[in-house]
Amino acid sequence: xxxxxxxxxxxxxxxxxxxxxxxxxxxxxxxxxxxxxxxxxxxxxxxxxxxxxxxxxxxxxxxxxxxxxxxxxxxxxxxxxxxxxxxxxxxxxxxxxxxxxxxxxxxxxx
Amino acid sequence: xxxxxxxxxxxxxxxxxxxxxxxxxxxxxxxxxxxxxxxxxxxxxxxxxxxxxxxxxxxxxxxxxxxxxxxxxxxxxxxxxxxxxxxxxxxxxxxxxxxxxxxxxxxxxxxx
Numbered sequence: 001x002x003x004x005x006x007x008x009x010x011x012x013x014x015x016x017x018x019x020x021x022x023x024x025x026x027x028x029x030x031x032x033x034x035x036x037x038x039x040x041x042x043x044x045x046x047x048x049x050x051x052x053x054x055x056x057x058x059x060x061x062x063x064x065x066x067x068x069x070x071x072x073x074x075x076x077x078x079x080x081x082x083x084x085x086x087x088x089x090x091x092x093x094x095x096x097x098x099x100x101x102x103x104x105x106x107x108x109x110x
Numbered sequence: 111x112x113x114x115x116x117x118x119x120x121x122x123x124x125x126x127x128x129x130x131x132x133x134x135x136x137x138x139x140x141x142x143x144x145x146x147x148x149x150x151x152x153x154x155x156x157x158x159x160x161x162x163x164x165x166x167x168x169x170x171x172x173x174x175x176x177x178x179x180x181x182x183x184x185x186x187x188x189x190x191x192x193x194x195x196x197x198x199x200x201x202x203x204x205x206x207x208x209x210x211x212x213x214x215x216x217x218x219x220x221x222x
Contacts, residue, residue, distance in 0.1 A: 043213025
């Protein structure tokens with residue numbers, strides 16, 4: 001599985017869009033980009049995933065660059081409850097094992 | 111639908127004692143995982159079950175850790191004897207044929 005690089009921490013003001021970057025320059029053609037988040041004292045929670053097209057669901061949007069070497073998770077209107085560690089994970093299609101890195105600690109400030 | 115259930119939520123034991131954690135996955139989820147999460151790190155996979163068979167236990171310290179999933183539903187993870195470095199949160203997750211894993215709240219183990 002391709003490795004990912006994420007900033008250690010980020011801050012965002014409440015109500016603004018939070019944009020979390022992820023670099024995955026060694027991604028291969030059949031690998032998906034997954035995002036999970038972990039709120040304090042809870043288990044990780046699935047957010048969104050994509051292959052090459054941009055994706056949107058009720059939680060977030062995922063923008064994948066055309067060369068697929070990086071992606072951005074967008075939380076359009078961040079709230080205090082979005083404060084969490086966000087993990088970007090690249091896994092091959094059909095793979096069942098998630099390999100978590102250190103993630104990005106996102107703090108939403110009032 | 112009910113989520114992944116784990117118990118206990120917290121456990122404090124002394125080193126060299128034994129401890130067991132229980133997990134009840136989401137109904138119908140054939141794949142079950144146990145992860146260990148040390149403070150400040152991302153979760154690390156310990157073992158993966160497909161129904162009641164082990165798919166991957168390459169990261170499980172087998173000299174002290176054991177896990178079983180009887181009847182392909184509930185699972186238990188045991189540590190015997192515990193060491194100080196086993197202090198961590200133990201997370202259980204389950205998955206359908208789709209790719210998303212659903213995690214339980216975890217059990218926080220403190221070994222003193």
